[in-house]
Amino acid sequence: MTTSTRETQIVADPDVPLxxxxxxxxxxxxxxxxxxxxPELLVRWLGPRGLEMRIDSFDCRPGGSxxxxxxxxxxxxxFRGCFHDVRPDELxxxxxTFEGAPDGVALEKLVLEDLGNGRTRLTATSLVDSFEGxxxxxxxxxxxxxxxxxxxxxxVLAG
Amino acid sequence: MTTSTRETQIVADPDVPLxxxxxxxxxxxxxxxxxxxxPELLVRWLGPRGLEMRIDSFDCRPGGSxxxxxxxxxxxxxFRGCFHDVRPDELxxxxxTFEGAPDGVALEKLVLEDLGNGRTRLTATSLVDSFEGxxxxxxxxxxxxxxxxxxxxxxVLAG
Numbered sequence: 001m002t003t004s005t006r007e008t009q010i011v012a013d014p015d016v017p018l019x020x021x022x023x024x025x026x027x028x029x030x031x032x033x034x035x036x037x038x039p040e041l042l043v044r045w046l047g048p049r050g051l052e053m054r055i056d057s058f059d060c061r062p063g064g065s066x067x068x069x070x071x072x073x074x075x076x077x078x079f080r081g082c083f084h085d086v087r088p089d090e091l092x093x094x095x096x097t098f099e100g101a102p103d104g105v106a107l108e109k110l111v112l113e114d115l116g117n118g119r120t121r122l123t124a125t126s127l128v129d130s131f132e133g134x135x136x137x138x139x140x141x142x143x144x145x146x147x148x149x150x151x152x153x154x155x156v157l158a159g
Numbered sequence: 160m161t162t163s164t165r166e167t168q169i170v171a172d173p174d175v176p177l178x179x180x181x182x183x184x185x186x187x188x189x190x191x192x193x194x195x196x197x198p199e200l201l202v203r204w205l206g207p208r209g210l211e212m213r214i215d216s217f218d219c220r221p222g223g224s225x226x227x228x229x230x231x232x233x234x235x236x237x238f239r240g241c242f243h244d245v246r247p248d249e250l251x252x253x254x255x256t257f258e259g260a261p262d263g264v265a266l267e268k269l270v271l272e273d274l275g276n277g278r279t280r281l282t283a284t285s286l287v288d289s290f291e292g293x294x295x296x297x298x299x300x301x302x303x304x305x306x307x308x309x310x311x312x313x314x315v316l317a318g
Contacts, residue, residue, distance in 0.1 A: 015290070016176050016290070018288055062239075063239075064222070064224075065221070065223075065241070080221075082222050082223075082224070082242060084254040084264055093264055095252070102244075105266065107254065107288075109264075109288075125288065127266065127286065129175060129177055129268075129284065129286050130174075
């Protein structure tokens, strides 16, 4: 089976303050792209299990912007940014800020590659302006959210 | 006189793929900010002398976007991006792409500091995801555009 290729790789780049996430999905790029750009699908998988997600705005086009809120019993966590580039089934470039640390901003790039046979490789990079900021992001518990989020995305794509 | 403090410093960061530009102006932050956010002022100074500038769109607010075109006898050079954050008189965070190299994107941060006595220190950083890309940007002749642009901005602020 394909279990081995469903592993989420999270790599800290050795040269620049960037995190690179790689994951494969059993669905073609068009469906993986739609799951990132259709708010009704996005709320079903983005982030770890056990959090509720509410989208305040989501205008996924070059020059659009977004804001969403994750919440649990402890409170709310809001995120926002703007979309720099959106190419259907291929690429999304956006900014990203956790409103709890409003001076921090990441430049995020999502690339989808068609592996054939209805499969897709997703590469998501997140660039910040210091290694301290990058390493704090890695130490923040983001791995759980990423791994569980992509498991939930598998479920959305299988549904 | 203040000639010495009008020097434009352009520094390649040793640790991360970032360019840091520092410049002081004989005007308070509110006027320097307005010269960056009012399209009628911006076209009078952004870029080197000898180029015409046309603004196609310029929605300078968090979640807005922009596109402008420089032109000379050799042709047109278009640039575009989105505004991630805009704090009056203090901060602008935006993305930036030269459309001639549409896969390249920079995360730009403009910070204005009040030096008192009607003076401002501007710090503009530009972050990309590789040292090769950063060094190509530095080697592109950008220095002329930056230095001449800020001399033209002096003239706008004096006007």
